[in-house]
Amino acid sequence: MHNHRGKTIVITMIASSLALSGCNSSGGKKDADNAGTNGGVKTAGFPIVQDPIKLKMFTRTAPVNGPFADMPVFKDYEKMSNIQIEWTEAPTDGFAEKKNLMFASNELPDALYRSGLTPMEAVRYGSAGQLIPLEKLIDTYAPNLKKLMDTYPEIRTGITTPEGHIYAIPGIVTVNAARTDKRWINQAWLKKLNLQIPETTDELYEVLKAFREKDPTGSGKNDVIPMTARGGLAIVNQMAGSFGLDFQLGYNINLENDKVNIWMGSDRNKELLMYLNKLYSEKLLDQELFTQKEAQYLAKQGSGKTGFFFDQTNNPMLDTKVNDQYVGISPVKGPHGDRLQSNAAPVARDFGAFAITSENKYPEATMRWIDYFYSDEGSTLLRFGRQGENYELKDGIPYYTDAFLASGNQAKITPYAGGGAPHLISEKVASFINPPQVQEAQKKLDPFMPKVKYAAPMFDEQTAQKINTLRNDIDKYYDEQSTKFIVGALSFDKWGEFQSTLKKMKLDELQQLYQTTYDSLKKQK
Amino acid sequence: MKSTVNAPGVAPRPKSRRSSLMKAIGRRYDLYLMLLIPIVWYVVFQYGPMYGLQIAFKNFNPAKGILDSKWVGFEHFQRFFESYYFWRLLWNTVSINLFSLLFAFPIPIFLALLVNEIRNKAFSKMVQNITYIPHFISVVAMVGMLLLFLSPRGGPLNTLIQAFGGQPVRFLDLPGWFKTIFISSNIWQNMGWQSIIYIAALSGVNPQLYEAAKMDGASRLRRIWHVSLPGILPVIVILLILDVGHFMNVGFEKILLMQNNLNMESSDVISTFVYTTGILKGEFSYTAAIGMFNSVVNLMLLVLVNRFARKKAETSLW
Numbered sequence: 001m002h003n004h005r006g007k008t009i010v011i012t013m014i015a016s017s018l019a020l021s022g023c024n025s026s027g028g029k030k031d032a033d034n035a036g037t038n039g040g041v042k043t044a045g046f047p048i049v050q051d052p053i054k055l056k057m058f059t060r061t062a063p064v065n066g067p068f069a070d071m072p073v074f075k076d077y078e079k080m081s082n083i084q085i086e087w088t089e090a091p092t093d094g095f096a097e098k099k100n101l102m103f104a105s106n107e108l109p110d111a112l113y114r115s116g117l118t119p120m121e122a123v124r125y126g127s128a129g130q131l132i133p134l135e136k137l138i139d140t141y142a143p144n145l146k147k148l149m150d151t152y153p154e155i156r157t158g159i160t161t162p163e164g165h166i167y168a169i170p171g172i173v174t175v176n177a178a179r180t181d182k183r184w185i186n187q188a189w190l191k192k193l194n195l196q197i198p199e200t201t202d203e204l205y206e207v208l209k210a211f212r213e214k215d216p217t218g219s220g221k222n223d224v225i226p227m228t229a230r231g232g233l234a235i236v237n238q239m240a241g242s243f244g245l246d247f248q249l250g251y252n253i254n255l256e257n258d259k260v261n262i263w264m265g266s267d268r269n270k271e272l273l274m275y276l277n278k279l280y281s282e283k284l285l286d287q288e289l290f291t292q293k294e295a296q297y298l299a300k301q302g303s304g305k306t307g308f309f310f311d312q313t314n315n316p317m318l319d320t321k322v323n324d325q326y327v328g329i330s331p332v333k334g335p336h337g338d339r340l341q342s343n344a345a346p347v348a349r350d351f352g353a354f355a356i357t358s359e360n361k362y363p364e365a366t367m368r369w370i371d372y373f374y375s376d377e378g379s380t381l382l383r384f385g386r387q388g389e390n391y392e393l394k395d396g397i398p399y400y401t402d403a404f405l406a407s408g409n410q411a412k413i414t415p416y417a418g419g420g421a422p423h424l425i426s427e428k429v430a431s432f433i434n435p436p437q438v439q440e441a442q443k444k445l446d447p448f449m450p451k452v453k454y455a456a457p458m459f460d461e462q463t464a465q466k467i468n469t470l471r472n473d474i475d476k477y478y479d480e481q482s483t484k485f486i487v488g489a490l491s492f493d494k495w496g497e498f499q500s501t502l503k504k505m506k507l508d509e510l511q512q513l514y515q516t517t518y519d520s521l522k523k524q525k
Numbered sequence: 526m527k528s529t530v531n532a533p534g535v536a537p538r539p540k541s542r543r544s545s546l547m548k549a550i551g552r553r554y555d556l557y558l559m560l561l562i563p564i565v566w567y568v569v570f571q572y573g574p575m576y577g578l579q580i581a582f583k584n585f586n587p588a589k590g591i592l593d594s595k596w597v598g599f600e601h602f603q604r605f606f607e608s609y610y611f612w613r614l615l616w617n618t619v620s621i622n623l624f625s626l627l628f629a630f631p632i633p634i635f636l637a638l639l640v641n642e643i644r645n646k647a648f649s650k651m652v653q654n655i656t657y658i659p660h661f662i663s664v665v666a667m668v669g670m671l672l673l674f675l676s677p678r679g680g681p682l683n684t685l686i687q688a689f690g691g692q693p694v695r696f697l698d699l700p701g702w703f704k705t706i707f708i709s710s711n712i713w714q715n716m717g718w719q720s721i722i723y724i725a726a727l728s729g730v731n732p733q734l735y736e737a738a739k740m741d742g743a744s745r746l747r748r749i750w751h752v753s754l755p756g757i758l759p760v761i762v763i764l765l766i767l768d769v770g771h772f773m774n775v776g777f778e779k780i781l782l783m784q785n786n787l788n789m790e791s792s793d794v795i796s797t798f799v800y801t802t803g804i805l806k807g808e809f810s811y812t813a814a815i816g817m818f819n820s821v822v823n824l825m826l827l828v829l830v831n832r833f834a835r836k837k838a839e840t841s842l843w
Binding site for chain 1: 585586587588589590604608609610677678697698699700785786787789790802804805806807808809
């Protein structure tokens, strides 16, 4: 009797341990029958594959988007390409967390869509072998993307690692207007208070002051926000150009005669922060600047109670019909005569928008699948949906139909809304984001755009790791202290301490690393 | 029980001990089977993951897996100890918890003593309910409430300050206020819940002791001091030790939600730092090292407090 029971226990234990170990061994292994699948992939024409295949993609969805599977672009494209996509959606909040945990646990989808990989991540996961190199695939299976990369060579240099690999492909923007934030000022208020469009930082200060004190809304209450910007330190990026500060190599860097200069501890930056501090302490700058979320900021744009703010399009103003109140202006001239629209994105605007993982059994088909969106035709499908139902052509340019816009579903049907989708934004598909008002605002910025704009470079793995370590400390410190300087929680007497701490955190070494990378970039050309 | 099994032991010692153990297990196999469940749970979910701790000493490469990643020794620990943020993180983590222990720990005891002294049953039940209901508010809602109440633009507290002629205070932007807000809102939310155990312990105190004290002419305060408190002292000590058990990692979500660049100086703690650098920036090995350091400190604290409690109060976990 006892003996029998003992056996039962042992068997139960073995069984349960087997079941448990079974969980571990399932992940990770690649299928052996990998070869020969690319035989069915055509290099041109549709469908991409004869026999339908299925791909798993991980994507980010913005609050404004509907489910990806219901978007007309993906429904129609599935029929066209014979490739079915199974989406795993993660909301923008918490996306970075999900993405990194996915890589850490090595449970990868076939591809990452709209993934916003940073150059650091691309190098890290690429050299780890989790992302596959794409340069050869692009040559054969991505004619549209290849053409763009030949027309704009800076795309290629911006996404290729020093070893010559491309681990992620970017969203590409050939419309200037989609690479800048316009400077929208409330012209209705200017007119009412009999003010000129500000041309210098001092004039801007006076205008904002008037906005605040002279009750431009006529409500009798003090309820206007003279100036606001995206939550956090975006305001620094917007105003930096007036103090001669540029953003080269994707960082706080000025390039002077081929010398990399990280300007965080410079006197110019001190002047900038002091200027912002003046605006903030006199309540000319939004007091919620450092706590507001994106939705709050967009709502303020549409409220009509904001004097001066920054955004790429006029879209947030359209719903509430306050767009006529606003006009785009040029960057203001600073105390040293600087007038630079330094906050401009490179042509390869959204780095790391798409990547293929080592789990993917059909990399060739996947590359062809994504390449379509780098053509005007594919981008039209992605951005505008179905002809007739969602858009109509006027002189060959797609426009949303009025009926569809009235339905309020514009952002639901396209993955571009919310930013970062892997596709081409050309003049041809920009009717909605680049209407005349935005074009006018962009014209005000054009003369002040920097001549060359170096995107964040790709580092080799070792340099990437070093820069990562240094920047983790430095960036955190810089963000915190800048915020405090602006708000006035830290007096400018402490500037010397701020500089010496930056030095202690090895800012010089960081500058040297960027210099070396810049030099080798120069040599490549 | 045991003696009856062992009584007729004639065989050589070692063998009999073993076989008798097997026999004991066989006889009570159902109990052991039930024991198996928690053991498996511990092995799989508590001890199993510890095998991954080795990435603190490696450069973890997810594609190669934990075992095949390269060893780097104490590099990550060194980086953390030399980091600009090390002392700040350590101080914030320790001080937030220390102040919590100092202020938040005794309050449920006071509350329980108070409730225990209330004669009117209905009233005492009402007090209990009112104080423990906030416990069920989720962290996110709680922080949302804090943001609303403390908002410099129209928050009730600032409206009150302005009504008395003061200037609005940006509570959540001031590092000096952070710990106070964090701990006092914790007290408000949890004191009722934590007092339940003490109230239960108090009801177990022998009523004859109170009567005897009364006969001796002890006042109410005297009775609390000499009867109630000693009666629940063992419970207090055990709960104190348990609290120290998670000394280094309380309130991660709440702190993260309350954090901003302006109060970072006093709100940056080890657990949120691990989240922002480790998970959001993908530095798995570095933050595994930080997490491990955190746990080791915590374990040492626990052992110390336990030893102290055993000596002084003669109560301890082990």
